[in-house]
Amino acid sequence: MISFGLTEEQELVRDAMREFGAQVLRAAARDADETESVPDAVLDQTWELGLLSTQLPESVGGQGEARSPVTNVIALEALAYGDPALAIAATQPASFAFPILDQGTEDQKKRYLPLFCGDKFHAAALAFVEPTPVFDVATVKTSAEPKGDTFLLSGTKNFVPLGDRSSHFLVIARNTASADEGAAALDAFIVASDAKGVVVSAQEKNLGMRALPTHTVSLENVEVAAADRLGGEEGCDVSQIVANARTGLAATMVGLSHAVMDYAVPYAKERKAFGEFIAQKQAIAFMLSDMAVEIDATRWLTWKAASQLEQGLDPVKAAHQARAYAAEQTMKIADNGLQVLGGHGYIREHPVELWYRQARTLSVLEGVASL
């Protein structure tokens, strides 16, 4: 049955994350962007919310609640409303842990998931993006060559969130032994960041999302045990990882768009020109109403993708649609938000210029995941 109804628990999560996002993340966002770093206090405070560990099984030390992609997009949107960069930084470990939970062998779950059930934030990242023009998830070049009981990984990954402090990476690579082409030939490998041949370079300098430190990770003939191929001998379905990542990115962009609208609306009601508030002019008012329309449209596409994931239906199409649509609309909304503020949108005193840069960065990201 078609329903847009949140459960009581989801309403609680939304409200709590909204408040946390507004109070903790929004308050730290500008400084974190200027210093291009994420404060430990933010990571730890977000960790205490237990967003990840509650959804990990009791057998590995988690609280054993069902993993809910729908609840996760609701939480993520609310956190991103506070600040998208900090929201992704603080939920970064999920980009490593959830694929293992979803597709890992029992042995892999036992070995790696307990890392995320402690009191402190523990970083581990999905390493997917590659530094090539027109990168998309189907054009991954990093290779994994089977050799005896191991795989040899070679290639370069960039935009790896918190790459310098991650204990492990989940590296997406092309299995050279695979007869498939495109995304079907991809596999995921669990790689320790101190493994021989792994080099994590200095922090990348990005246009936006600066509060999310990212790193280039290069791999040169890195030996990975076959037991660390996600899913073991069966391998895994990378399209599921992609669908999760895309759905999360879409939710992040909805949160960002909503933040822009909620900032531009009161501004337009205070700013006067030619004897009336600019919000009273259709040229401005219609930019704002268009934001309301597209935020709704994007959110429902995101919810649909999340519910496909949750119900075990093929999520590829819905997740693709949600991310692609969110990317287009978020860029437009941030762009118009800046325009409503005029010169004030251009200076760093207001958050709109920050959101504008974040929107440009977020909307081209593929293969970056969080909750």
Next chain:
Amino acid sequence: MIDFTLSENDQKLLAYVRSEALVARKYAREYDENEHEFPPDELPEKDEYPGLGSVMGGRTEEDTTMATLSMLTSMGTFWGDYSVRIRQGRGALGNAALGAAGTDEQKMKFGNMVLAMAITEPGCGSDPSQVQTTAVLDGDEWVINGEKIFVTTGCRADGVVVWATLDRSAGRAGIKSFLIEKGAPGFVVAHKEKKLGIRADDTAAYVFTDCRIPRGNLLGGNESVEPKKGSGGFKGVMKTFNMTRPGVAAMGLGMSRAAIDFTRDLLREAGHDVDTYGGGVGSQTAVVERFQRLETMQEAAELTVLRAAWLSDKGQPNNREASISKAKGGASVRLITQGCIDLLGPIGASREHLLEKWFRDVRITDIYEGTQQIQHLIIARDILGYGRAELS
């Protein structure tokens, strides 16, 4: 719980709707090319389609709720052809107004008629508070004088709900709705419009010259011209639109969905892999990328319609969402049908196929029952907390 799947009952019902719609599609071109003809009330194949009741079955809590379901059935119906609407005259806008605001007596008397709705005049469209048609009480009768245009289904309807003012100085509070039957003295159907699309649906112009109707035909029965708070008066009438707006968007989206499906089939035959989602800029052709963008837009617009209806099912206010769905739907169906023709080239523009007809038919979606710009006014006022005085 958030859910976008259809129950078995839902699926059965929608399969029936689509199958009937596909039959109706056979006659789509005929009534487009012959604008002067009216499609008969019933399909020649009517015996195979005994009505929705035959497949409704016992609805359970697993099934989609009624207003939301009606959006899905409407999309399914219009996916077949616009003319199906004509065959379902009881759903005309005047009937919606009667259902929302009529007294029990009026519902008894007019409930079995197809009722058009006459609001627009030669000098007023989107701003109905400027209505010039007058109603004057004379003994036990109202005397109606004025002109109405763009009356949808106005030729075929048995009667009409007419907006007229009792007192121009009272502004919006003076505007009332009147139930007028065909054949009332002084009521003339002046002519039938010739249109870009939706040609199977007639559009009439009316003239009322000292047209006399019983006093009891004032819809809802309230003769006061004092401004009322809440759901009474003008606002009450405007509320009629909170469900019809998503409904109109659903109609347009049914047709644009047909355009998408037709385009997909032809592109597929030509070897374009339009069904494989998941690639990005590095691995998709321009054709596939453009097609998938159109389909995504369709999906997004449909969801705003379902959302507006779902709120109504839950008894929650949906004024903003109704306008969002109409603004989004109206804008999307234009771009989608234009884009489909773009992808197919001259084949898309040929009258050998229905795509060019859908392109013409959907264009009205963004105009009638409130243009996209009127919807944006409503949405903007809502998010800004403004009334008409602050934002006009």
